[in-house]
Amino acid sequence: MITVNINGKEIKLEKAVTVLEAARSAGIKIPTLCWHEQLEKYGGCRLCLVEVEKMPRLQTACTLMVTDGMAVRTETEAIADVRRGILEFLLINHPLDCPYCDKAGECELQDLVEKYGPTTGRFKEKKRRVTENLQDPVIVRNMERCVMCTRCVRMCEGVQGASAIGVIDRGGHSHIEPFSGNRYNCEYCGNCVSVCPVGAIMSRLHRHSYRPWQVKENIETVCPYCAVGCTVIAQVRDDVIKRVVPRIGSPVNNGMLCSRGRFGYEFVGDPERLTSPMVRKNGVLEETTWEEAIGLVAKKLAEIKDRNGGDAIAGIASPRCTNEDNYVFQKFMRAVIGTNNIDSTARMGYAGAQAFIENIFGQGATGNIISGLSNSDTVLVAGGDPTTINPILGLQIRACSRKGGNVLTIGHVRGLRNFSPVELTPGGGRETALLERIVSELVSRKGLPGSNTILESRIKTVVDAAGAGKADVSEKDYPDFIGKLTASGTPAVVIGKDLLQSAGSGYKLFLLCAINYLINGRLYLLSDHANEQGMLDMGCAPDLLPGYRPVGYAEFRKRYENAWKTKISERPGLNIFEMIEAAGKGDLKAMYVMGENTVFNLPDGANVEASMRKLEFLVVQDLFLTETARLADVVLPALGWGEKDGTFTNMERRIQRVRKTVNRAGMEDWRIIAEISKNMSFGMNYAGSEAVFEEITKISPLHRDLTYDEIAAGNVIYPYKGEPLRGAVGEIPLNKPETASDGKITLGIDRVLFHSGTLSRKSPALVKMYSESVARMDPGTAGALSLKDGDMVRISSKSHSIELRLSVDGEVEPSVVLVPNIFEGKGALSLAGNILDPVLKAPAVCATEVTVESVGKVSS
Amino acid sequence: MDIKDIMFSQAAIKEIEEIRAKYPTARAALLPALYVAQREFGWLSPEAYEAVSEILGVPKAIARGVGTFYAMYKNRPMGRNVVQLCTNVSCMILGAERLVDFLKNKYGLEPGGTTPDNRFSLVIMECIGACGTAPAMLINDDFYENLTEKYIDEILEKYR
Amino acid sequence: MEKVLLKNIENPNSADIAEYMSVGGYQSLGKALGRNPKDIIDEVKKAGLRGRGGAGFPVAMKWTFASGDPKTPKYLLCNADEGEPGTFKDRPILEKNPHMLIEGMAISGYALGAEYGYIYLRGEYPAAKHILEKAIKQAYDKGFLGDNILSKGVKFHLAVHQGAGAYICGEETALIESLEGDKGQPRIKPPFPVNVGVFAKPTVVNNVETLANLPYLIEIGGETYSKIGSPDCPGPKIYCVSGHVEKPGVYELPMGTNLKDIIYTHCGGIKGGKKLKAVIPGGISTPVLPPDKIDCQMDFVNMPKHGSMLGSGAVIVMDESVCLVKVCYRALKFFEHESCGKCTPCREGTGWLRSILGRIEAGQGQEGDVDLLLSVAGNMIGKTFCPLGDGAASVVQNFIKHFRPEFEEHIRAKACMAQG
Ligand SMILES: Cc1cc2nc3c(=O)[nH]c(=O)nc-3n(C[C@H](O)[C@H](O)[C@H](O)COP(=O)(O)O)c2cc1C
Ligand code: SF4
Ligand code: SF4
Ligand code: SF4
Ligand code: SF4
Ligand code: FES
Ligand code: FES
DSSP states (O other), rough: OOEETTEEEEEEEEEEOBBBHHHTTTOOOOSSSSSSTTSSSOOOSTEEEEEETTTTSOTTTTTTBBBBBBBOOOHHHHHHHHHHHHHHHHHHHOOOOGGGOOOTTTTTTHHHHHOOOOOOOOSSOOOOOOOOOOOSSSSEEOOGOOOOOOOHHIIIISSOOOOOEEEOOOGGEEEEEETTSSOOOOOOOOOHHHSSSSSSESSSTTTTTTTTGOOEEEEEESSSTTOOOOOEEEEETTTEEEEEETTOTTTTTOOOOOOOOTTTTTGGGTTTOSSSSSEEEETTEEEOOHHHHHHHHHHHHHHHHHHHOOOGGEEOOOSSSSSHHHHHHHHHIIIIIIOOEEEEEGGHHHHHHHHHHHHHOOTTOOOOOOOGGGGGSSEEEEOHHHHHSSSSHHHHHHHHHHHHEEEEESOOOGGTSSSSSSEEOOGGGGGHHHHHHHHHHHHHHHHHOOOHHHHHHHHHHHHSSSTTTOOOOOOTHHHHHHHHHHHOOEEEEOHHHHHHHHHHHHHHHHHHHHHHHHTTTTTEEEEESSTTTHHTTTTBBBEEETTEETTOOOOHHHHHHHHSOOOOOOOOOOOOHHHHHHHHHHHHOEEEEEEEEEEHHHSSSHHHHHHHOOOOOEEEEEESSTTTGGGGGGEEEEEOOOOOOOOEEETTOOOEEEEEOOOOSOOOOOHHHHHHHHHHHHOOOOOOOOEEEEHHHHHHHGTTTHHHHHHHSSSSSSSSOOOOOOOOOOOOOOOOOOOOOOSEEEEEEEETTTOSTTTGGGOOOHHHHSSSEEEEEOHHHHHHOOOOTTTTEEEEOOOOOEEEEEEETTTTTTEEEESSSOOOTTTTTGGGOBOOOOEEEEEEOGOOOOOEEEOOOOOO | OOOOOOOSSSHHHHHHHHHHTSSSSSSSGHHHHHHHHHHSSSSOHHHHHHHHHHHHTTOOHHHHHHHHHSTTTTTSSOOSSSEEEOSHHHTTTHHHHHHHHHHHHHOOOOOOOOOOSSSSEEEESOOOOGGGGGGGGEEEEEEEOOOOOHHHHHHTTTTO | OOOOTTTTTTTTTTTTTHHHTTTTTTHHHHHHHTTTTHHHHHHHHHHTTTTTTSSEEEEEEEEHHHEEEEEEEEEEEEEOOOSSOOOOOOHHHHHHHHHHHHHHHHHHHHHHHHEEEEEEEOOOOOHHHHHHHHHHHHHHTTTTTEEETTTTTEEEEEEEOOOOOOOOGGGGGHHHHHHSOOOOOOSSSSSSSSTTTGSSOEEEEHHHHHHHHHHHHHHHHHHHHHTTOSSSSSSSEEEEEEESBBEEEEEEEETTTTTTHHIIIEEEEEEEEOOOEEESSSTTTTTOOOOOOOOSSSTTTTTTGTSSOOOOOOEEEEEOOOOHHHHHHHHHHHHHHHOSSOHHHHHHHHHHHHHHHHHHHHOOOTTHHHHHHHHHHHHHHTTTHHHHHHHHHHHHHHHHHHHHHHHHHHHHHHHHSSTT
């Protein structure tokens, strides 16, 4: 126990902290400028100088550690003089433009000057002048306001890990600049903006449009973009989101956001948002009333059900919608339509992988705490760049490296390149052999732990197979890689979708599970949708009921049947690919798509479109008139993120409240469905989303007894007072693929940090960061095809071809062309084939062979 | 877009690898590697920083921050020969300022400037440790002390 | 006194290992390796050796701290940044007697348990870099450096790390940052380098001259060494004298030699028989002294009693022709240029002081400028992160303290009186 005396107040402390922290704990405020709770201590601004008994000089409270018996004074006349002096120094070069500055009202310098008094300009020389910089899409810089606290730089380097900006030059000439000296060209996370104490770097999105004190509401909700599920605070005025900021102390993202979360909120007010239902009349979609639209949907679905049976109808759920929306939707399909034909784009990898992993390691095996990654001694990354797919999770891996942990990657991971990764880059064809070798070597170095006999028998099969484990590993870093992996004590394995969408993905995933088992690691499965996990939890799968109860077991079904007061089909439904196929064949008559753009987000969009056109009746419920909505017979506009209440479940299985931030006319997805249901004589009467959730907690073993209030209080990770988790079960299918590496060019999905596709392309700020899809290819491959950087190229597969600009980039692996799936008509998935992995049932998008040819040089 | 050609010569790569081996971290090799880069590229151009960043795995904005902190790195193109004249107190009181004027008047060499023929650049130095033989200067790596106008004429002759 | 540190430097080949060995070089290393490391530290303690980098910190104490820290490996850094204006005492050692430094470092490394050493050499000494690198190679070849020094199983590796023009890198934590590949900005202390230094390992930073004392100290023993010069801080000391004296240069004299004697006896007095106006005794950061205050013993203990400091022992002598406003202005220009920019008072204050001095010097001074200078300096002193900023402010304070009328005259006359 340490006792310190600050301003006459005795403070008892468990452990040594800084004088500043000690003072804060006792409610004593010491002025600071360079200090920030998220950053390493610096001690540069000198505003926090305090008097300490028995110390000859003033001391900076932000750096001095308390010792027992220390006596400190933080506010004396002498100290006030010192602070006035320091502020005078800072104002030497500071413009006096508070009336024009958007920071006014939340500017730390302004507040300090108010408190300690300005000193009337004794500085007679010219002030430094720097003009406003508007080069960046989302950040505006007024560097003459900079006080050189370096908070932005310490944030960008030490926490964000982007190291995009630095202090350039020295002494009085030092200033903050990105490498280019002009445009940031960075990750645009805006975390530097969060920590800048003055108006030097600010978000451009609300430039000159509001003042901090005009914000009427601060509404805490969850980011709509990815499965990390960052806490965000929407600042609202006049029913418009003016700004989105993080909250320091929130468990997932603790004061950090990525570009999408911070700047991607403008879709909420997009003028192209659908507001009125539409019905196809004489071949064209026309606006109509809700009554007519809902009546029509109810009538048509009932008709088809009567005529062709419930299984002639299928539903596609949405990983962007809330748990409540998805729950009601699957209930509608099962209870009202009478089919298990419910699935989603989670079938593109996440759902299959999840099931596969849980089958081996038990339910919730991938539900590990994101922030825990930074405390791992080793993180193995395979199949994608976590810093772009799940950026805030990526930061934890960067932090792990910074703390001295090992980062091991299979494939080059651009976002980790400056974090001393040990990389193995086997290239598509050799990945399997490499993973087999790693498994074999781990077995021989560490032995089998003996805890999972089924898994071990499979591992033995692999190890004993001819050729396995003997793969010729040419990478010079292999010994280092395997050494670190073997020696790791608290490892984590992070798996991305690129692996799940490659040829032989099921077998590779098995090998990764084997590695994870042998090193006793924790698994993380990346997901690029905010509620992909929650949607699956809600039973939006053809074979699983809410809470993952298999539909095929009568005793499980019974419970749901009792709750819903109706029979549930025992036959598992079609998965999303089977639905498209059935639609194409004419077996499926109607589809109800909620919040999904199937034409764009499934492989071979042309085929998806052609198949869906064959449907007798298509309902699409969405925010925008997407490629898919344009095919519909009825389009139903739903309330979107920011406009409704509900819950999301992130990849950790943390259930979080999403909240309404602005008022818009319209209905939530679940409410529209409930209305249709009523029209089909199945009463669904929920007063609000909370009532839906209540039903979920009664029915899903994972969510038992949970309430909105408890969720709001934070840290709700399921199972919540739930039944014990299902342990590992039975069969582990092994399906070793033929590996063929014949030098053909294959497609890869480029996962761009600034985009998610559907929502991001309607967010002007994100579009400005990345406004045109480009294809990327390594110099060798491009050279062999006589392609140059900047060329327009046509990329063609068996199914489709698109034209894009080419960027030649040394960080891409050879014989691959990376294409993003963001903008209409330019999506990578439109090229992809539909060959599904036999185990995961995910399409081997990355095995799509393509040709790339130049269609003309582009000037500039 | 960033095309990653190998931007250093083979010899420079080897030199940097040797330097790298003297330290426990790659980052510690940054200052010496910047010296190599400025020799290879003539000055610390954006390409030079990128090359260093690439070879050491140090983010380029950081490399540039470090490179611009130190006065002796050339962050802009300079003449073939860099005249580094000390004007600190010991040199100043023994006439260094007169020599600055002399260089300006006779050679058109302004502090911080470069002659039109690119033969010389002039950099004003803080003390270069030759105060006992002041005024003093360095041209490139060579010390010259006890300077006078006449002596400077003779010395500059040697540099083309 | 016989020359110790500058021994043999007139010999054009003094930097060669053969020459160095011919005058007894590397014998102390052999002697030291035959003893227990702790004994060596005791010997240094007995000798009373204090650091020659400016602060005069007891060497044995620093070594004891570092050797007592359990973390390994430990590092010994030689501070060869010699940037304090007026200072050129380390340069002759580096260029003429590199082996004395190398031997000193090998002995020190052994004593404190450091296996790796770097010489942080200022960028402005390119010739010294080549000389040192050649000498290090010779020492490796002869087995005075390496994994198994003199076949005694002692390991010490040494390399030169070249700075790139930043005075602040002379400050030991900034030096460490710079060696790690960062900007030379001082670190927060504690932790101190002896515990968490370069690469987060226990680290000792010593000045060139300090380390070059070791071979001699070991040769004659601490007891005998402690009898040289001032009893409180004994040993030989290199004074470097510049400016208006008849014979400027480096003088190796017993620590505590009288400043007046240095100027008038050793250096032959004021050049051309002119009148003395001011002396900066220990490098530009140390307080200037008027002619009537120079009768003082030049050592760490006595100089503060006379209102100044020994600093680096760099004596700058100024005769009556010198404009002190201009000197002060030039000094502040230096500090402005060298401020690392980390802390507010130094980053902003040095430039402000320079601009006020600049306008006075240019004949545009204003009424009240002297008080403004004192006020700005007062707002800096004691508030900066490291001693550089304090030094800058104290230069202004001391020039005004002793020569205020000259500043005021400058403002009033709008021109310099001294230079006519
Ligand atoms: C601004 C500043 C500059 C310094 N410059 C030097 C220098 O050039 N050389 C030096 O040896 N010590 C210099 N020092 C002192 C070092 O910080 C350190 O005390 C010294 O190297 C320790 O060595 P010593 O104990 O052998 O003196 C400087 C200190 C400060 C605050
Ligand atoms: S927006 Fe993010 S990446 Fe860009 S400079 Fe700021 S902190 Fe760095
Ligand atoms: S831009 Fe802002 S955060 Fe960055 S140094 Fe300047 S004042 Fe500090
Ligand atoms: S996109 Fe993901 S990582 Fe980024 S702010 Fe949103 S939830 Fe967080
Ligand atoms: S006083 Fe401050 S700004 Fe000046 S050199 Fe020291 S740390 Fe840097
Ligand atoms: S807050 Fe303590 S020095 Fe800046
Ligand atoms: S002052 Fe010019 S060399 Fe020292």
